[in-house]
Amino acid sequence: MRTIYLDNAATTKLHPLVRKAMSECEEDGFGNSSSLHSAGRKAKEKLDLARETISKKVFAKNHKLIFTSGGTESNNFAIKGLALGSREKKHIVTTKIEHDCVLNTLGFLEKYGYKVTYLDVDKEGLVNLEALENAITKDTLLVSVIHGNNEIGTIQNLKEIGRIVHEKGSVFHTDACQSFTKQPIDMEKDNIDLLTINAHKIYGPKGVGALLVKEGLGLEPLLHGGGHEYGLRSGTVNVPGIVGFSKATEIIGEREIEHMASLRNQLVKGLKDIDDCWLNGPEVDSGKRLCNNANLTFMYAEGEAIVLYLDALGICVSTGSACSSNTLKPSHVLKAIGLKQEQSHGTIRFSIGIDNTTEEIKYTIDCVKGTIEKLRQMCPYKY
Amino acid sequence: MRTIYLDNAATTKLHPLVRKAMSECEEDGFGNSSSLHSAGRKAKEKLDLARETISKKVFAKNHKLIFTSGGTESNNFAIKGLALGSREKKHIVTTKIEHDCVLNTLGFLEKYGYKVTYLDVDKEGLVNLEALENAITKDTLLVSVIHGNNEIGTIQNLKEIGRIVHEKGSVFHTDACQSFTKQPIDMEKDNIDLLTINAHKIYGPKGVGALLVKEGLGLEPLLHGGGHEYGLRSGTVNVPGIVGFSKATEIIGEREIEHMASLRNQLVKGLKDIDDCWLNGPEVDSGKRLCNNANLTFMYAEGEAIVLYLDALGICVSTGSACSSNTLKPSHVLKAIGLKQEQSHGTIRFSIGIDNTTEEIKYTIDCVKGTIEKLRQMCPYKY
Amino acid sequence: MENYSKKVMENFMKPKNMGEIKDASGVGKVGNPVCGDIMWIYIMVSKDKSGNEIVKDIKFKTLGCAAAIATSSMITELAKGKTLADAYKITKADVAKALDGLPPIKMHCSNLASDGLKAAINDYLVKQGRKPMEHTKEAGSSLRS
Amino acid sequence: MENYSKKVMENFMKPKNMGEIKDASGVGKVGNPVCGDIMWIYIMVSKDKSGNEIVKDIKFKTLGCAAAIATSSMITELAKGKTLADAYKITKADVAKALDGLPPIKMHCSNLASDGLKAAINDYLVKQGRKPMEHTKEAGSSLRS
Numbered sequence A, B: 001m002r003t004i005y006l007d008n009a010a011t012t013k014l015h016p017l018v019r020k021a022m023s024e025c026e027e028d029g030f031g032n033s034s035s036l037h038s039a040g041r042k043a044k045e046k047l048d049l050a051r052e053t054i055s056k057k058v059f060a061k062n063h064k065l066i067f068t069s070g071g072t073e074s075n076n077f078a079i080k081g082l083a084l085g086s087r088e089k090k091h092i093v094t095t096k097i098e099h100d101c102v103l104n105t106l107g108f109l110e111k112y113g114y115k116v117t118y119l120d121v122d123k124e125g126l127v128n129l130e131a132l133e134n135a136i137t138k139d140t141l142l143v144s145v146i147h148g149n150n151e152i153g154t155i156q157n158l159k160e161i162g163r164i165v166h167e168k169g170s171v172f173h174t175d176a177c178q179s180f181t182k183q184p185i186d187m188e189k190d191n192i193d194l195l196t197i198n199a200h201k202i203y204g205p206k207g208v209g210a211l212l213v214k215e216g217l218g219l220e221p222l223l224h225g226g227g228h229e230y231g232l233r234s235g236t237v238n239v240p241g242i243v244g245f246s247k248a249t250e251i252i253g254e255r256e257i258e259h260m261a262s263l264r265n266q267l268v269k270g271l272k273d274i275d276d277c278w279l280n281g282p283e284v285d286s287g288k289r290l291c292n293n294a295n296l297t298f299m300y301a302e303g304e305a306i307v308l309y310l311d312a313l314g315i316c317v318s319t320g321s322a323c324s325s326n327t328l329k330p331s332h333v334l335k336a337i338g339l340k341q342e343q344s345h346g347t348i349r350f351s352i353g354i355d356n357t358t359e360e361i362k363y364t365i366d367c368v369k370g371t372i373e374k375l376r377q378m379c380p381y382k383y
Numbered sequence C, D: 001m002e003n004y005s006k007k008v009m010e011n012f013m014k015p016k017n018m019g020e021i022k023d024a025s026g027v028g029k030v031g032n033p034v035c036g037d038i039m040w041i042y043i044m045v046s047k048d049k050s051g052n053e054i055v056k057d058i059k060f061k062t063l064g065c066a067a068a069i070a071t072s073s074m075i076t077e078l079a080k081g082k083t084l085a086d087a088y089k090i091t092k093a094d095v096a097k098a099l100d101g102l103p104p105i106k107m108h109c110s111n112l113a114s115d116g117l118k119a120a121i122n123d124y125l126v127k128q129g130r131k132p133m134e135h136t137k138e139a140g141s142s143l144r145s
């Protein structure tokens, strides 16, 4: 049975062009980029080139790009690194719809005396700019706002947020793991001081990410050691992985974005026929939603059951965020946009990939309809 | 020109079998190991299998194996995680010949009130067991001792050290990045509570490592987030890399060890002919030295110049540790075994790989002799 | 999460005795939508040759995850034909065991089936004007209706 | 570390004027083994047609890294044929520039060559019973003998 993979927000499959670039590097640039000899220098050259390519992609001019092991490390590094690096201010502003790795890092800092303001979002998942402005005080070290939400696809207005954060004299971090290459990012115009991105959401390798850091921001390293990456992140540099990351930034272009958006729209249109079902997050044509995200609630059916029945039909989708599937906690994001707990249980995230086809979406719509019907027959009553 | 790569302690080239295992996983196990669907479950199965394979390799019975991004992260996590996880004891014992990532992590903790004892080593680089025993007090949280030294190849007696650490009621961590698969490690018999290993020194991928953690040791995560790896290390799990790591543990066996040792012995024998030249660290046949390490000092020639002249002849070697080549600081390891600064400048590390040949070593010996002669002709005087 | 056993998946994919019994002797309603699991167990009671009251027929309707559906299916299999007294004794652990285990995280919250069956039996007894059986509390059990 | 420029590598791989001058007019000895760099500059001084003292010949011997050797080679090229006064004015920056730059970390500690040349010129002057030229301190320069 062919698999229809619709969980590209959880992770993507390595693209053949990325694999090729990595294999070449494994052959020809396998050396330690700190080594003096030719094997090391070749690795160093590839590393420098990758750094430049990725920096350009987000129009970084006054930023150091630090390679990390992924989005989680970048977010931990941005927040803890800044907290330890500039030890006076003790207040951080964020939202209620951040990824777990931001929320749990902040939870960790709260244990050490930091105060965190978690901003509400509206029904679409958007931060209220006035509330943001009011939340920032003289003691606010950092404002961290996710760019494209991983569950409901909401895209925040970075430019407006960045402007406010800088006007109020704080530092602006954004987690762009879901939006990178799908949505324009301009470090300068958007006033971004710290940017988290990673590779495995854009057809690159797992275990590779980056944090872009505004020049002059004094971060304490999270990983101390041999002094790699400008002394900010030690560890033998994963040059083949980084070369893959760099290549991956070329995979999603205008054409791919349109393709994914059109399949996503097809899917949402097809599923909205179902009774007692709705789309969470901004409308598909609002310009405020990631091109590949569809998040729908199906009442009177439970998420895990839906996922597993669809899986048996060859379709891979997710309940809320994949990261949370180790717990039974209902999604904090769905809660933040006002879903009741009994509604969030029946919520499914579909995330389109560049290789999906319109036939696959058609088949998926049929399967979802059948599955929901089957599960609803099992449901004792409507509530 | 063919490259003769003799810097395998810095990093190794990905082995074709490892690459194959990774490629298969990238095809068939690319899913997010936290996802419920078949793509996720396949990844999870491969992850579990890798965890089991690697755990067995070090006879771990009462330990959780936590995958990380490499040796640096594992060492940072072991030390900071324990410090934050068990906040009473404030003293740590280590040696003067640890890798930078251990030393700099400890240096970081010293800024926060921790006291660190740096044990001397003898001429061969061995820790004095009595001094170790005397250094451990009631307040000693942790003893961290490198297993196989990355510069001079000295192998510490883990079993004796572990016994003493446990008798004195402290926790034992060892950094086995250089020794893993080259030297037996038995978590139970050696009384190891925390073990750092990584993949890129054993023909596996870069950016992958592990920390084995004794059950019941309460570590604070270094990377907070989605709760992966038993809640101890978050971040989408790099399953293809981990599968590569697992495969890599099969590359070096008895035969490879013998092969590397014999080439290393050939090399040392050939080079010792040179006047004013000696081997640093234990003798090659002492059983106390990594099978693939040769570290020699050539008086009246400078290390970087030697490396670059050899590089022009197609030979890749290193001055001290590759990680330090960003600084001009003479090696702390050579200093610890009693080399004067003027001696350490002319020190070169050769580290053999499984693919090197006796012809390559012969050619290397000739080239080193020629290079040393050439450089000594440039040297103004003997001191 | 740990994977489900093959047995769980079989019972989830093709649940036995799904549906309702019109004019059931008793109905047990446990769980609630907020927790994500609702389970209704319908039983039809009749007497066997020796005159003991047995669970002659049993069906379920369940909203919930794979574990909730599989345990529902399994309890109907385990209870069918048993005397009320024996059926009442079926525990969460019995259900889990019959399914070759459940992931720890699912052990209790989605394993309401034995509670549902007990509730159905007592519903029957009470309708008959008899005294309900005493619910000996299991670790973590949660009898909700 | 940043890579060396092509010029540095050329001068390092095939240094010009390596060796010593027997009966040199002056010798400049800078650096020391502890720091890892020693540099001796030999000069032969003679008069040109206009009667100016010039660096007629110059050679070096150097223990040190690629930067140390390349800067040694370069200073001999820069100084050869120059008047003593002009040769004395050659700075570390001149040497680095002629080499298309040096990695920042190597800019000063391994770039002793101009110091060595100055020392050689002054050695000559002193041997002649004349006053040594004044060493105008450059940022980070370290005149050691």
Ligand SMILES: Cc1ncc(COP(=O)(O)O)c(C=O)c1O
Pocket (backbone or CB within 6 Å): A009, A010, A069, A070, A071, A072, A073, A075, A099, A101, A146, A148, A149, A150, A175, A176, A177, A178, A198, A200, A207, A209, A323, B234, B235, B236, B237
């Ligand atoms: C928005 C967002 N931030 C951070 C992460 C964490 O990234 P990684 O899995 O690379 O650690 C993810 C994905 O898992 C994400 O979707």
Ligand SMILES: Cc1ncc(COP(=O)(O)O)c(C=O)c1O
Pocket (backbone or CB within 6 Å): A234, A235, A236, A237, B009, B010, B069, B070, B071, B072, B073, B075, B099, B101, B146, B148, B149, B150, B175, B176, B177, B178, B198, B200, B207, B209, B323
């Ligand atoms: C002994 C030792 N420990 C730790 C490390 C760091 O490992 P990594 O480069 O994987 O971070 C290395 C190698 O660089 C090493 O040789």
